[in-house]
Amino acid sequence: MSNNETITLSHGSGGKAMRNLIDDVFVEGFDNPELSLLEDQARFDLAKLAARGDRLALTTDSYVVDPLFFAGGDIGKLAVSGTVNDLAVSGALPLYLTCGMIIEEGLAVDELRKVVRSMKTTADAAGVQIVTGDTKVVHRGAADKLFINTAGVGVIPAGLDVRSDRAQPGDVVICNGYIGDHGAAIVDARGELAIENTIETDCAPLNQLIAVMLDVCPDIHCMRDATRGGVATVLNEFARASACAIRIDESALPIREEVRGMCEILGLDPMYLANEGKVIAVVPASAAETVLAAMRALPEGQDARVIASVEADPAGRVTMQTLFGGERIVDMLVGEQLPRIC
Amino acid sequence: MCLGIPGQIVAVDDPARLMATVDVSGVKRQVNIACIVSDDHPAAACVGDWVLVHVGFAMSRIDAEEASKTLEALAELDEVQQELDAIQHSAQAIR
Amino acid sequence: MKYVDEFRDPALARKLSQGIHDMMRQLPYDAKNPLQIMEFCGGHTHTIFRYGIEQMLPKSIEMVHGPGCPVCVLPMGRVDDCVALAERPDVIFTTFGDAMRVPGSRKSLLQAKADGADVRMVYSPLDALQLARANPERQVIFFALGFETTMPSTALTLLQAKREGLKNFSLFCNHITSVPTVKAVLDSPELRIDAFVAPGHVCMVLGEIPFEFIPRDYHKPIVISGFEPLDVLQSIYLTVRQFAEGRCEVENQYQRVVARQGNPAGLEAMHEVFELREFFEWRGLGSIENSGVRIREAYAEFDAERRFNVPNLQIADPKSCQCGEVIKGLIRPWQCKLFGEVCNPQNPMGALMVSSEGACAAYYNFGDLPELLEKRNQSDKTDAA
Numbered sequence: 150m151s152n153n154e155t156i157t158l159s160h161g162s163g164g165k166a167m168r169n170l171i172d173d174v175f176v177e178g179f180d181n182p183e184l185s186l187l188e189d190q191a192r193f194d195l196a197k198l199a200a201r202g203d204r205l206a207l208t209t210d211s212y213v214v215d216p217l218f219f220a221g222g223d224i225g226k227l228a229v230s231g232t233v234n235d236l237a238v239s240g241a242l243p244l245y246l247t248c249g250m251i252i253e254e255g256l257a258v259d260e261l262r263k264v265v266r267s268m269k270t271t272a273d274a275a276g277v278q279i280v281t282g283d284t285k286v287v288h289r290g291a292a293d294k295l296f297i298n299t300a301g302v303g304v305i306p307a308g309l310d311v312r313s314d315r316a317q318p319g320d321v322v323i324c325n326g327y328i329g330d331h332g333a334a335i336v337d338a339r340g341e342l343a344i345e346n347t348i349e350t351d352c353a354p355l356n357q358l359i360a361v362m363l364d365v366c367p368d369i370h371c372m373r374d375a376t377r378g379g380v381a382t383v384l385n386e387f388a389r390a391s392a393c394a395i396r397i398d399e400s401a402l403p404i405r406e407e408v409r410g411m412c413e414i415l416g417l418d419p420m421y422l423a424n425e426g427k428v429i430a431v432v433p434a435s436a437a438e439t440v441l442a443a444m445r446a447l448p449e450g451q452d453a454r455v456i457a458s459v460e461a462d463p464a465g466r467v468t469m470q471t472l473f474g475g476e477r478i479v480d481m482l483v484g485e486q487l488p489r490i491c
Numbered sequence: 492m493c494l495g496i497p498g499q500i501v502a503v504d505d506p507a508r509l510m511a512t513v514d515v516s517g518v519k520r521q522v523n524i525a526c527i528v529s530d531d532h533p534a535a536a537c538v539g540d541w542v543l544v545h546v547g548f549a550m551s552r553i554d555a556e557e558a559s560k561t562l563e564a565l566a567e568l569d570e571v572q573q574e575l576d577a578i579q580h581s582a583q584a585i586r
Numbered sequence: 587m588k589y590v591d592e593f594r595d596p597a598l599a600r601k602l603s604q605g606i607h608d609m610m611r612q613l614p615y616d617a618k619n620p621l622q623i624m625e626f627c628g629g630h631t632h633t634i635f636r637y638g639i640e641q642m643l644p645k646s647i648e649m650v651h652g653p654g655c656p657v658c659v660l661p662m663g664r665v666d667d668c669v670a671l672a673e674r675p676d677v678i679f680t681t682f683g684d685a686m687r688v689p690g691s692r693k694s695l696l697q698a699k700a701d702g703a704d705v706r707m708v709y710s711p712l713d714a715l716q717l718a719r720a721n722p723e724r725q726v727i728f729f730a731l732g733f734e735t736t737m738p739s740t741a742l743t744l745l746q747a748k749r750e751g752l753k754n755f756s757l758f759c760n761h762i763t764s765v766p767t768v769k770a771v772l773d774s775p776e777l778r779i780d781a782f783v784a785p786g787h788v789c790m791v792l793g794e795i796p797f798e799f800i801p802r803d804y805h806k807p808i809v810i811s812g813f814e815p816l817d818v819l820q821s822i823y824l825t826v827r828q829f830a831e832g833r834c835e836v837e838n839q840y841q842r843v844v845a846r847q848g849n850p851a852g853l854e855a856m857h858e859v860f861e862l863r864e865f866f867e868w869r870g871l872g873s874i875e876n877s878g879v880r881i882r883e884a885y886a887e888f889d890a891e892r893r894f895n896v897p898n899l900q901i902a903d904p905k906s907c908q909c910g911e912v913i914k915g916l917i918r919p920w921q922c923k924l925f926g927e928v929c930n931p932q933n934p935m936g937a938l939m940v941s942s943e944g945a946c947a948a949y950y951n952f953g954d955l956p957e958l959l960e961k962r963n964q965s966d967k968t969d970a971a
Contacts, residue, residue, distance in 0.1 A: 342709040343547075343716075345519040409587060410516025413496045414544065415683075415709065473815055474596050475638020477952045484687070484932070494629060495735075495787050495813070497589035508746070516587050523712060525742050526851045541589060543790065543843050546682075547710025548739040551790050551849060553589055557842040565598045565820060568605055 150174065152259040156252050161286025174258065175282060178265035179248070179272075183280040191245065191280035198244075202304035206241035208232060209300040215293055217260060219338035221349030224297055225267035227425055230354045231376065232301035233275045237356035238372040238428060240311045240363055241303030243275060248282040249298040254289050264295065275354035277301070308367060315370035316391035316431045320459040323430045323437065325358060325444055326452035327351065328380050329408040332422030336411065344414065346407050351426035358450050359428060361443045369440075371431035374424075378482050381420040383429045384457065384467045385481045397457040397469040397479060420479060421486050431459060495545040497553055500524070506534040513544055523548045589842070593814030594637075602819040603642040609823075609830045610644045617645035622778060623825055624915055626768060627733075627785035628655030628943030629813050635952040637815040643822065650915035651945035652771065654785055656732045656762055657684045658937040658944045659868045659913065662901040664760055665690035670897050671727055671758060671890060672703040678721060679705045680714040681729040687940045691901045711743040711757075718747070718755035727890045731760040735787040737879070738852030741859040744881070744888050758890040759881055762866060764788050765796050766877040772804050774914050781825045782808040783818065786840040791856075793848025794836050801834045812840040859885055869903060869937055870910030909936035912945055919946040920958035921965065926950065 159166040236243040330351040444450030498515035542549035615621040672679035686696040699705035718726035730740040807828040811821035821839045866878025881889040908922040929935035938944035
């Protein structure tokens with residue numbers, strides 16, 4: 150298929166045009182033996198899987214980001230990273246991904262190829278394979294350019310027990326780096342608020358980072374990746390599930406100057422901005438230094454630090470020790486964060 | 492309706508329409524400078540000015556000297572307080 | 587960040603706090619009869635909550651959160667007018683973000699957008715102007731709201747539209763004035779406010795002079811404050827110092843931005859484009875004389891109210907809504923019967939819960955909800971006893 154072409158309804162109708170699209174764009178782009186078989190399903194040897202762990206981890210996500218391409222990434226990179234990360238935060242070794250695409254008619258083949266290429270690059274970096282997929286094409290207006298749905302499967306090694314409800318008083322909360330980058334990059338990419346910045350998304354697969362963390366500390370209590378709703382949302386989830394209090398140290402929060410600037414102009418709180426490459430881990434205090442050292446050896450973890458501590462009271466609440474020495478509550482987000490002018 | 496943030500004018504883009512680019516910690520945005528220009532201070536002279544930015548308008552220049560004075564007054568609080576304490580203690584000592 | 591970080595220095599904050607505590611010990615106020623300082627402006631309310639400033643003050647000072655949140659005082663009828671305009675197929679309705687969630691009698695602008703109206707969030711009226719240039723076949727309406735801080739930006743945008751001869755741009759004007767509002771609060775018989783922290787950015791435009799009537803006629807000190815936490819703390823310090831020294835005057839803490847005469851270019855544009863409305867309706871405060879502005883006849887073509895039919899109905903607040911009492915500082919937000927359980931940010935009954943500057947939203951988001959509800963139940967019991 151030539152890059153000048155656009156996707157039409159016939160590319161989704163099951164006939165030759167669709168076969169062409171699949172071969173030319175997806176099979177060639179994702180390039181792995183299982184997918185190339187083009188069966189209706191991917192098949193895996195159970196015994197081989199069971200040799201690597203004692204639980205299967207399964208996750209699903211849909212990606213509808215607008216615009217498709219933004220500073221430092223695109224919807225494809227997002228899809229693969231997001232799914233890999235959802236698996237990795239359970240302690241699982243991510244293995245296989247599905248890729249379902251819903252394409253709005255009129256999308257340029259060129260753009261689709263770029264997305265697929267990006268997914269392949271990200272998948273290779275993460276060590277996973279995209280083994281099965283589906284393609285649908287819908288009328289103009291029925292989807293916004295491209296929606297991607299993924300499912301991911303991984304295996305959790307025996308002995309790991311990473312859950313939201315395991316935080317204990319005395320634990321510390323670690324974040325691997327700068328927060329709010331993705332949210333800020335999207336505001337710029339959308340162009341609605343006519344604000345220019347040079348911030349890039351932090352979108353990245355974190356499974357290798359998480360693997361080294363679990364290697365030095367198999368007893369990590371909780372882990373989540375902070376996506377929509379920001380770091381504040383994950384911390385609230387941990388506090389509630391674990392019936393503990395989490396106390397954030399505002400002076401420890403890593404926030405880029407530009408992200409700060411953007412938040413100040415628009416009246417946004419970086420704690421609630423989306424991230425796509427941030428893991429929040431609750432670890433026993435005694436393991437903190439070792440975990441940080443291991444993280445800082447990798448690029449995705451070079452700015453890792455402790456951002457909060459876990460206490461007993463007030464149970465279920467997240468509070469922040471402000472730069473000012475005061476204390477405020479950091480609650481769950483209600484609806485979308487809207488820029489304010491007051 | 493009061494969210495205003497300090498930023499620095501880095502370029503005048505359209506002197507006729509009084510539009511300039513302001514930089515807030517590396518983030519850039521076009522702003523209207525009608526409120527800060529005057530005969531003594533025309534558009535071209537605004538480059539480098541620190542201004543208060545509100546909904547896409549540079550509303551006022553920030554007076555660096557006044558800013559320093561405000562901060563100095565705060566720093567001096569301690570000294571004034573210590574002096575007052577000293578006076579009070581010495582008064583008590585005399586009694 | 588320059589001119590920001592220096593005014594967030596925790597060490598200086600502690601000094602100010604210490605100074606305030608020391609002075610208050612010499613004054614005849616305590617927790618039962620505190621010195622009541624009203625911060626008029628929503629931006630100040632936000633700063634106070636975000637930085638936990640009340641925690642740094644002695645219990646003998648009570649900060650009362652005033653009605654200076656233009657989003658919060660939008661009457662439901664005006665929101666309905668916005669929705670009616672937005673629902674016209676030829677219209678692109680542009681608005682600031684925080685106005686989108688305010689409930690009307692049927693729906694908010696956000697809901698109207700979900701239902702298919704072309705409602706777009708903008709950061710600046712200039713962006714609305716750009717939309718008008720880029721979409722000549724559509725009518726672009728800008729929802730202009732705010733106190734005097736924002737009036738110059740609206741006025742200057744309208745003047746630019748006129749210069750360019752744009753035929754598809756208009757404003758739905760809901761600007762309100764500060765002075766009549768403060769006066770309405772001061773004239774309220776149930777009120778006991780001892781001093782004011784004045785809105786620094788309103789004064790950036792208006793200057794100091796329009797507020798001199800407060801110490802002169804009402805004998806209450808007023809300090810014009812900036813918006814960083816040190817600004818607010820220092821303004822409270824200066825207010826308390828006036829009491830300590832037996833003074834009563836306008837003091838300008840925000841001298842790096844506010845000049846006594848205000849901003850000449852801004853004032854000129856405002857006076858060129860706007861004139862006072864005899865009455866304007868405020869949510870919770872009812873109708874206040876001369877508290878709103880409208881677009882002058884000479885600029886009628888840019889006035890959405892004249893160009894389009896707006897329903898212009900007066901819709902009363904829900905009976906149980908106590909927004910008015912909160913706005914006047916008569917009750918604290920958590921004392922409202924609806925606070926927290928019935929009325930909360932997910933399901934706001936009144937606009938004080940919708941905007942993040944609204945006193946109720948501030949308490950809900952930054953305060954300790956269970957503790958506040960407990961306090962309310964306690965005070966209910968004491969009243970009943």
